[in-house]
Amino acid sequence: MTVTERTTEDRYPTRLPHAADLVARADPTVWPGRIPGPFTVDDLAGFDRHGYLVVKNLLGTDEVTSLQTEAARLADDSSADDPRVIREKRSGAVRSVFQVHRTSTVISALVRNPAVLDRARQILGSEVYVHQSRINFMPGFTGEGFYWHSDFETWHAEDGLPAPRAVSMSLALSTNFPYNGGLMVIPGSHRTFVPCIGETPADHYQASLREQEIGVPARHDIEQLARPHGIDQFTGPAGSALWFDSNVLHGSGNNITPFPRSNVFVVFNSVENTPVEPFAAPARRPDYVAERDFTPLDDARR
């Protein structure tokens, strides 16, 4: 067995045995001027400042309908022992289906759709590939939320992503109201890396994809970041998209309303930021949560 020596410096230490100071982010959020795209200069400035940006009606009605149908099919067809299918802790209902950019031709086309791909390329200023994709389902009445976290913290610690040069798109497949468990974002929090306390256990992803306990920021750190700018909520009809930086703190409340919520979630990573070995975990996570094929996404035009 060969042990891969990691020579990359760790500028974002986390999963520590004790409390540590907040880390000012050294890396940029936006790499503008390299690859043109649909975002305006103001859009990019807003993304840089707040760490997120909402695009109303990114897709048309027909495309949304086709994605809704595909999402329902993927949930229905999921087998009980498929590790890519995550179920609700209490009810057993399908909560997420992972790696859909590979298993679904519809999602494979979505991530190559210029309306999507060009935006990812434009923000990251490089070719991109999909680090992770999934469809999320939050049922009505019993939907469980997700506590505050930075995705980058996990991808750095457990997948070896060197820098927060990744951007996520959450595409709504149902209406996001302010009250049915939609994503909450702490604007501006992406400029700060919050080191988390606690060593990563082996096979942590099996528990953390349902409910995270390690890799969770301390309360006073969340409070410190939320005080200046409060909290923003992602609301909008199906077809709207939230683009957000990999390091922005986000979470969601539960959903007791009768209105379920589902979305397609795609993480684009820069090909100049491909993962090395995990920075704070005993082993890599499986490919279906952390892609190891870094081939840049092509689109229909090339």
Place this chain on the structure above:
Amino acid sequence: MTVTERTTEDRYPTRLPHAADLVARADPTVWPGRIPGPFTVDDLAGFDRHGYLVVKNLLGTDEVTSLQTEAARLADDSSADDPRVIREKRSGAVRSVFQVHRTSTVISALVRNPAVLDRARQILGSEVYVHQSRINFMPGFTGEGFYWHSDFETWHAEDGLPAPRAVSMSLALSTNFPYNGGLMVIPGSHRTFVPCIGETPADHYQASLREQEIGVPARHDIEQLARPHGIDQFTGPAGSALWFDSNVLHGSGNNITPFPRSNVFVVFNSVENTPVEPFAAPARRPDYVAERDFTPLDDARR
């Protein structure tokens, strides 16, 4: 032992062994023209139609500050074995302090404040007394919500309130954002009584004040009432008040934000609607959750 014979007809049967049809409410929501007050004709029409009404800045800054101080004092002074103090199931933090209209001079003055009392009298068209009062605390980060329910369903089943001729005031002591577990209301649902399935166990209130399992409407009933008009949220700064009908379906999500939420909750019942024996419970609940002194509230002017 004397068994009190209940002769009042039960027009709102609940806690049934099997599913039952929804009951159209026979009683009015507003008794206008009997007692004048601060609400306009439009206010009352809106209350009649939606089952609730928000009064921004019902109280001034000084009054709010005094109530906040009193709420903190009541939580701090609460003893571990006081049955009037309800604690969070998981954390043990104080969730509610009951019967504050009797134990606190500040709250006793509040329920007699003309800005409050005149509104209750005006809606109910009669003299009123306090059926229940409490201060609710929802902490940040771990605040647990409350599932959909009609208060009248419980007060009818467990306290013997004959009709939904009661109105509640929830007075905000902290800012209610759309995302920190504030009250959600299903507008128009107060016109329908939803019979609930399941017999009331003895001493049910000891569990139900923390988390309700009996007296909860079926999902398809909630859905049927929420579809036409959706869901409204009570938001606003401290000092704002939500007035709501005793039979309107309401609930709240959890609160993972750093922003705690607290409020004073007062239920005014008409003196023409005083409770008889419980309609669907083995025994009365204690006085601290269901007042048995029906003396009309006086105010400073008399």
